[in-house]
Amino acid sequence: MTPKTQADRAHLQLREKILSGELAPGMKLRVEHLRDMLEIGASPLREALSRLTSEGLVVLEGQRGFRVAPISLDELKDVSRIRKLLEGEAVRIAIQNGDEAWEAAIVSAFYRLEKAETRMAEGEADFTEWEKRNREFHDAIVSAANSPWLQRLRSLVYDQHERYRRLSKRQMGRLRDVQREHREILDAVLARDVEAAVEASCRHIDNTVTGLVKLYADREGVDSGAGADGETASLVKA
Amino acid sequence: MTPKTQADRAHLQLREKILSGELAPGMKLRVEHLRDMLEIGASPLREALSRLTSEGLVVLEGQRGFRVAPISLDELKDVSRIRKLLEGEAVRIAIQNGDEAWEAAIVSAFYRLEKAETRMAEGEADFTEWEKRNREFHDAIVSAANSPWLQRLRSLVYDQHERYRRLSKRQMGRLRDVQREHREILDAVLARDVEAAVEASCRHIDNTVTGLVKLYADREGVDSGAGADGETASLVKA
DNA sequence: GTTGCAAAAAATATCGATAAAAATTACTTC
DNA sequence: GAAGTAATTTTTATCGATATTTTTTGCAAC
Numbered sequence: 463m464t465p466k467t468q469a470d471r472a473h474l475q476l477r478e479k480i481l482s483g484e485l486a487p488g489m490k491l492r493v494e495h496l497r498d499m500l501e502i503g504a505s506p507l508r509e510a511l512s513r514l515t516s517e518g519l520v521v522l523e524g525q526r527g528f529r530v531a532p533i534s535l536d537e538l539k540d541v542s543r544i545r546k547l548l549e550g551e552a553v554r555i556a557i558q559n560g561d562e563a564w565e566a567a568i569v570s571a572f573y574r575l576e577k578a579e580t581r582m583a584e585g586e587a588d589f590t591e592w593e594k595r596n597r598e599f600h601d602a603i604v605s606a607a608n609s610p611w612l613q614r615l616r617s618l619v620y621d622q623h624e625r626y627r628r629l630s631k632r633q634m635g636r637l638r639d640v641q642r643e644h645r646e647i648l649d650a651v652l653a654r655d656v657e658a659a660v661e662a663s664c665r666h667i668d669n670t671v672t673g674l675v676k677l678y679a680d681r682e683g684v685d686s687g688a689g690a691d692g693e694t695a696s697l698v699k700a
Numbered sequence: 701m702t703p704k705t706q707a708d709r710a711h712l713q714l715r716e717k718i719l720s721g722e723l724a725p726g727m728k729l730r731v732e733h734l735r736d737m738l739e740i741g742a743s744p745l746r747e748a749l750s751r752l753t754s755e756g757l758v759v760l761e762g763q764r765g766f767r768v769a770p771i772s773l774d775e776l777k778d779v780s781r782i783r784k785l786l787e788g789e790a791v792r793i794a795i796q797n798g799d800e801a802w803e804a805a806i807v808s809a810f811y812r813l814e815k816a817e818t819r820m821a822e823g824e825a826d827f828t829e830w831e832k833r834n835r836e837f838h839d840a841i842v843s844a845a846n847s848p849w850l851q852r853l854r855s856l857v858y859d860q861h862e863r864y865r866r867l868s869k870r871q872m873g874r875l876r877d878v879q880r881e882h883r884e885i886l887d888a889v890l891a892r893d894v895e896a897a898v899e900a901s902c903r904h905i906d907n908t909v910t911g912l913v914k915l916y917a918d919r920e921g922v923d924s925g926a927g928a929d930g931e932t933a934s935l936v937k938a
Numbered sequence: 939g940t941t942g943c944a945a946a947a948a949a950t951a952t953c954g955a956t957a958a959a960a961a962t963t964a965c966t967t968c
Numbered sequence: 969g970a971a972g973t974a975a976t977t978t979t980t981a982t983c984g985a986t987a988t989t990t991t992t993t994g995c996a997a998c
Contacts, residue, residue, distance in 0.1 A: 466762050467951065469750075493980070503953045505743050508981085509750045512707075516754030518852070524704050525959060527980060537848070544849045547789055610775070611782045611860075614756070615853050622849075705981065731950070741983045746951085763989060765950060 472500050472510035480519045480530055481621065482590075483629045491520065491528040517618060519625070533626065535678060541622045542671040548616040549667065550660045552604035557656050560606035565652060571595070571602040572648050579641055593624060599644065603651055627670065630677050643669065710738050710748035718757045718768055719859065720828075721867045729758065729766040755856060757863070771864065773916060779860045780909040786854040787905065788898045790842035795894050798844035803890060809833070809840040810886050817879055831862060837882065841889055865908065868915050881907065 465471040476496075479485045496507055511528045514520040521531050556564070575595040582592050597620070604616065643666045650659035703709040714734075717723045734745055749766045752758040759769050794802070813833040820830050835858070842854065881904045888897035 469951080494978095503951095504981090505746065505952060508743065508747055509951095512747045512750040513754050516751050518849075525980065526961090540847050540849050543847065544853065547785070547850075551785055609778050609781065611756075611778050611857065612785075615782065615856075618853075619849065707981080732948095741981095742951090743982060747981095763950065764991090 467506070468502055469506035469509040469513075472502050472507055473513050475500060476510055476514060477517075477519060477621075480514070481625050481628055483625075485530050487530050487533040487629070489530045491530060493527070518622060533629065535675065537622075538626050538671065538674060538678075541619060541626070542667055545616075545619045545623050546664045546667050548612060548619055549600075549604070549663050552607040552609070552612050552616055553651070553659050553663050554656055555607035555609060555612070556604050557606075557651060557654055557659060559608055564602075564606045567605070568599070568602045568648065568651060571599040572644065575599045575644065576641065589628065593628065597624070603647070623667075623670075626674055630674060639669065640666075705744070706740055707744035707747040707751075710740050710745055711751050713738055714748055714752055715755075715757060715859075718752070719863050719866055721863075723768050725768050725771040725867070727768045729768060731765070756860060771867065773913065775860075776864050776909065776912060776916075779857060779864070780905055783854075783857045783861050784902045784905050786850060786857055787838075787842070787901050790845040790847070790850050790854055791889070791897050791901050792894055793845035793847060793850070794842050795844075795889060795892055795897060797846055802840075802844045805843070806837070806840045806886065806889060809837040810882065813837045813882065814879065827866065831866065835862070841885070861905075861908075864912055868912060877907065878904075 465474055476485070485491070491511065493504060493507060496502075497504060500507065511520055511522070515522045515528070519531050520528050522528050575592075575598070578592045578595045582589070600620070604613065607613065643662065646662045647659060647666060650662050703712055714723070723729070729749065731742060731745060734740075735742060738745065749758055749760070753760045753766070757769050758766050760766050813830075813836070816830045816833045820827070838858070842851065845851065881900065884900045885897060885904060888900050
């Protein structure tokens with residue numbers, strides 16, 4: 463899983479910095495600056511930025527360089543709607559195809575996620591680990607959907623969604639609910655109840671979104687992470 | 701619509717060559733060779749290849765260079781299934797949102813498509829034009845689905861599907877049926893009958909697929925376009 | 939005849955520098 | 969004083985060349 467090429471490394475590092483908000487939405491990405499930051503040449507850096515552009519985390523305007531993809535309330539709603547569509551379908555297929563090993567992997571991922579949640583509630587762990595395990599749990603469920611393209615698109619949209627989630631650190635007031643939602647999904651999946659599982663998944667996404675929307679509506683903007691220079695885009699006007 | 705940068709140009713040219721089959725599936729893409737072919741430097745070329753990789757038209761293996769994405773019967777089925785999912789949802793939303801100008805644009809695109817079909821049946825035009833207008837017709841329908849992400853993903857999958865279609869030039873034996881199918885979609889859309897339109901769209905895709913599957917099953921492989929060097933991947937074993 | 943290793947060849951990935959374009963600044967003119 | 973224009977500066981996009989890595993070729997040993 464270790465990056466084999468310089469471009470891979472830059473891609474991973476930039477992706478993490480964007481998802482975490484260290485590179486704030488709308489921020490200008492100056493090549494020279496990033497070169498120093500990542501200690502890398504111009505060619506692999508541009509290659510990494512190109513990939514991120516295809517993934518929708520970076521935008522490239524004509525001959526005016528790269529910048530971090532802006533965020534907006536509209537896009538959050540859009541991303542969520544599409545994520546429901548893809549995740550729902552993935553769950554549907556996965557339940558039809560999954561075997562016992564698949565069930566076991568889900569249970570295992572759920573266990574690790576719960577642990578992380580507990581640890582976080584006690585202030586022992588950070589969000590990064592929770593995000594990682596949350597992704598692993600959801601990945602485990604849809605892993606049985608033997609549809610490479612669905613996986614691929616779902617992963618793309620999941621990244622977008624994760625970004626919005628991570629941009630608001632205060633999300634975790636609702637931790638208890640999230641835990642319950644995850645259990646609902648788990649139960650429905652293990653019971654092989656397709657419709658219940660799809661519904662629970664969509665509800666899970668909806669809840670996250672309404673939480674975020676409320677949060678954003680309250681403060682009319684996002685706190686930019688550790689963005690050094692470059693303007694920070696407001697969520698509502700972006 | 702004219703490419704502003706060298707990387708853009710290379711991206712467009714390569715994309716067209718891959719979709720048309722001039723660069724055959726599985727074929728090795730030697731940088732030096734492409735440099736001469738497109739008269740371009742290494743950096744923008746790699747940038748273009750990176751984008752195509754993100755779009756799934758090119759694959760990049762570790763440190764062993766690029767090659768044209770292989771094709772397979774399984775992937776054709778996968779792409780079609782996902783395309784039905786996305787196209788169906790897009791039609792659903794578009795019908796809800798579309799206004800009169802939208803309807804007019806669809807009728808116009810349909811008219812041009814029919815013209816092209818007639819002209820092609822008389823041997824006056826080539827597939828390239830038909831493909832273009834076919835895409836424009838389907839684009840016109842979903843253009844009212846104000847969901848950037850759905851549009852984006854749909855476009856990605858459409859490209860994949862188009863590639864499989866164009867790799868088999870003999871597809872057009874079923875031209876009459878295709879024409880009728882397009883009319884069915886048109887009628888259902890204009891009548892604002894969501895379910896009928898979605899069903900017609902999915903049936904349309906299904907028909908294309910079964911046609912292609914039959915074709916591929918018959919000859920157990922694909923005729924590679926004008927692929928110069930590099931091995932051609934067989935469809936079934938790839 | 940095949941297997942293993944070493945050297946050569948080829949191709950990829952990367953760097954440093956240059957050319958082209960956009961943004962900024964300063965200046966002139968009304 | 970504002971607006972338009974020309975020159976400067978900054979930044980991007982591109983090129984040519986180099987260093988790694990992979991693949992091929994050749995040779996020797998079993």
